[in-house]
Amino acid sequence: MQAPDELRAAFEDHLATVRFHPDLGGLEESVRYAIAGGGKRIRPVVCLATAEAAGGTIEDALAAATALELVHTFSLVHDDLPAMDDDDERRGRPSTHIAFGEAVGILAGDALLAEALRISLAYPSPAVALELVSATVGMIGGQFLDIASADVDLAVLHRLKTGRLFAAAVGLGLTTARLPEDRQLPWRSFGDELGLLFQAVDDVLDGDGYAERLGVDAARQVAIAAAGRAKASLTAAGGDTGVLVQIVDELVHRTT
Amino acid sequence: MQAPDELRAAFEDHLATVRFHPDLGGLEESVRYAIAGGGKRIRPVVCLATAEAAGGTIEDALAAATALELVHTFSLVHDDLPAMDDDDERRGRPSTHIAFGEAVGILAGDALLAEALRISLAYPSPAVALELVSATVGMIGGQFLDIASADVDLAVLHRLKTGRLFAAAVGLGLTTARLPEDRQLPWRSFGDELGLLFQAVDDVLDGDGYAERLGVDAARQVAIAAAGRAKASLTAAGGDTGVLVQIVDELVHRTT
Numbered sequence: 001m002q003a004p005d006e007l008r009a010a011f012e013d014h015l016a017t018v019r020f021h022p023d024l025g026g027l028e029e030s031v032r033y034a035i036a037g038g039g040k041r042i043r044p045v046v047c048l049a050t051a052e053a054a055g056g057t058i059e060d061a062l063a064a065a066t067a068l069e070l071v072h073t074f075s076l077v078h079d080d081l082p083a084m085d086d087d088d089e090r091r092g093r094p095s096t097h098i099a100f101g102e103a104v105g106i107l108a109g110d111a112l113l114a115e116a117l118r119i120s121l122a123y124p125s126p127a128v129a130l131e132l133v134s135a136t137v138g139m140i141g142g143q144f145l146d147i148a149s150a151d152v153d154l155a156v157l158h159r160l161k162t163g164r165l166f167a168a169a170v171g172l173g174l175t176t177a178r179l180p181e182d183r184q185l186p187w188r189s190f191g192d193e194l195g196l197l198f199q200a201v202d203d204v205l206d207g208d209g210y211a212e213r214l215g216v217d218a219a220r221q222v223a224i225a226a227a228g229r230a231k232a233s234l235t236a237a238g239g240d241t242g243v244l245v246q247i248v249d250e251l252v253h254r255t256t
Numbered sequence: 257m258q259a260p261d262e263l264r265a266a267f268e269d270h271l272a273t274v275r276f277h278p279d280l281g282g283l284e285e286s287v288r289y290a291i292a293g294g295g296k297r298i299r300p301v302v303c304l305a306t307a308e309a310a311g312g313t314i315e316d317a318l319a320a321a322t323a324l325e326l327v328h329t330f331s332l333v334h335d336d337l338p339a340m341d342d343d344d345e346r347r348g349r350p351s352t353h354i355a356f357g358e359a360v361g362i363l364a365g366d367a368l369l370a371e372a373l374r375i376s377l378a379y380p381s382p383a384v385a386l387e388l389v390s391a392t393v394g395m396i397g398g399q400f401l402d403i404a405s406a407d408v409d410l411a412v413l414h415r416l417k418t419g420r421l422f423a424a425a426v427g428l429g430l431t432t433a434r435l436p437e438d439r440q441l442p443w444r445s446f447g448d449e450l451g452l453l454f455q456a457v458d459d460v461l462d463g464d465g466y467a468e469r470l471g472v473d474a475a476r477q478v479a480i481a482a483a484g485r486a487k488a489s490l491t492a493a494g495g496d497t498g499v500l501v502q503i504v505d506e507l508v509h510r511t512t
Contacts, residue, residue, distance in 0.1 A: 021390065021393040021394070021397075023390075023393050023394035023396075023397040023398075023416060024393060024396070024397045025400060025401060026400060026405075027396065027397055027400040027404075074366075078362055078363075078366060081362060083357075083359045083361075083362060084359050084362065101339075102339035103339045103340050103403050104400070104403070104404070105339075106334055106337060106339060106340065106362070107334075107396055107399055107400050107403075109366075110330075110334060110365075110366075110369065110396050111393065111396045111397075111400075113366065113369055113370065114369065114389055114392045114393045115393060117373050117385070117389050118386070118389045118390060118393060121385055121386045121389065123382075124382075126377050126379075126380075126381075126382040126385065129373070129377055129382065129385060130374070133370055133373050133374045133377065134277065134279075134374060136370045137277040137279050137280060137367065137370045137371060137374060138277070138279035140279075140280070140283065140363055140366050140370060141277075141279040141280045141281050141283055141367075142279075143363055144280070144281060144282060144283040144363050144367075145281060145282075147360070147363075148282055148283075149282075160279060164279075
């Protein structure tokens with residue numbers, strides 16, 4: 001079993017070798033810029049750790065983890081656009097549309113989504129691509145809720161906007177590990193709780209969402225409760241889930 | 257064999273029954289608005305006609321034709337955005353971002369692309385999705401060329417921006433008809449010529465592209481030559497290609 005930092009390093013190594021479709025031409029520069037933004041690579045690390053814990057290999061999961069991170073990056077690039085969140089910076093660097101112009105920002109996001117799905121189709125079975133695209137649709141539905149509704153149910157919003165990709169991180173790990181569906185339920189519950197945990201901590205750090213609605217202390221309790229249920233799900237799942245427990249603990253205590 | 261108008265009617269009937277992913281929620285309204293914009297449905301009609309000419313059935317090709325039209329619609333919705341072509345109207349109606357706001361326009365385009373790929377994954381083999389997503393990446397690369405390069409090679413630009421989806425219309429028809437790859441070459445040449453034909457006529461009608469570079473008469477000659485090669489490819493392909501010949505003739509003589 002590899003520790004989260006080792007998985008992160010393995011993922012970065014793999015990401016550096018990914019070849020994009022030559023038809024992208026000059027657009028590839030902005031696509032790579034968006035991906036290189038760093039970030040914690042939480043979703044791909046969860047995907048790789050889940051694959052290993054469920055009896056699969058990191059090698060088999062790397063393409064799925066890459067596709068997932070590209071979908072996440074696509075969502076950030078479009079989220080940052082002036083008509084959306086209008087963020088000029090992302091992780092201390094100019095946002096993609098600031099660095100390359102707004103039109104290229106739109107196209108770079110489109111390309112990231114299309115390339116993600118192309119990469120997910122490298123598997124012999126369409127199951128990986130189907131899991132990824134369904135999660136993507138859910139995330140887009142969540143983004144719509146976020147901009148369209150003033151008094152949206154936060155649980156519904158988070159389950160879509162953040163939760164779907166976290167659930168997919170776990171689901172893609174299981175799929176690439178070929179874990180039979182009748183054994184997936186506790187793992188998938190883990191994925192759902194992980195997404196809630198991530199978002200509640202995010203809200204505490206950003207002072208919005210649950211922190212704004214319930215107060216910081218109550219939002220932190222939401223996160224701690226989700227972490228507890230996540231760990232209980234891992235125990236129910238069986239397997240060698242120590243690395244995933246470590247990821248849960250890191251997510252509870254993260255400060256950035 | 258069904259005539260082009262019958263295929264168009266069959267496609268519209270099918271499109272009306274397509275169910276989008278429930279996670280889209282309120283975003284579905286803008287997605288359906290964009291799709292309902294009418295248009296000539298040329299790509300899905302070509303897909304259905306090709307499937308039938310190559311020995312397949314319209315029923316088997318309808319999902320692929322739908323996915324293709326959603327990708328085309330996605331490209332129009334994003335193309336119309338202020339940072340791109342900034343078009344307030346599309347086929348006599350307000351563009352999607354005018355009708356629903358720019359943020360929803362961006363998300364509706366994203367959702368159209370994701371749903372297209374989800375629908376293309378309904379086939380047991382990933383071949384349909386792979387053909388569609390590769391064409392999509394090429395089209396996006398073409399859009400980038402279009403906005404980024406002042407003196408771009410028109411043939412390269414058209415082959416990507418318009419050609420890839422026309423080629424996919426034919427390719428998806430062949431794939432759903434399960435025509436063996438070693439018999440696909442003349443069909444695929446037909447698809448390439450069809451894209452060039454469509455674009456050259458478009459340029460004549462709009463007074464840009466080939467019409468601007470070469471003059472209207474020369475641009476019309478480009479279209480007529482492509483139509484001739486398209487028909488020759490159909491002859492080489494064999495099969496009952498009368499409907500496709502009819503589509504070629506309609507494309508040469510279209511006035512809108």
